[in-house]
């Protein structure tokens with residue numbers, strides 16, 4: 001990394017990172033999100049067009065809730081097979097966002113496409129936190145899900 005790039009990274013972090021939030025080096029084609037797909041993830045997550053589906057989902061979710069997708073830079077998204085053990089929650093879950101590791105982890109089990117997975121739900125946690133789901137925006141997902149799945153889940 002050249003000094004100029006380090007300065008840019010620090011500047012981005014100063015604007016976009018909460019205290020303790022890790023900044024992953026992400027994929028420019030995914031708004032700076034670092035994508036990890038484990039070997040046990042569903043076939044749609046391993047497919048050649050998985051990035052494209054994720055990109056669309058990230059863009060649609062950000063725009064729907066009034067955020068700039070560029071603000072996703074530094075987030076890590078892990079797509080895995082089995083349900084997720086989420087710190088602070090007792091049982092395994094379909095999805096989890098952990099602030100400190102700045103990581104969304106999503107189970108692909110029983111899900112037929114990326115757009116039907118909890119990715120957009122967990123991305124809203126990335127933007128607003130709110131682990132207890134008290135924000136009214138949690139009740140407004142249906143139109144987003146319908147448009148996502150109608151457009152690209154087949």
Ligand SMILES: [Zn+2]
Pocket residue numbers: 121125131133
């Ligand atoms: Zn949630």
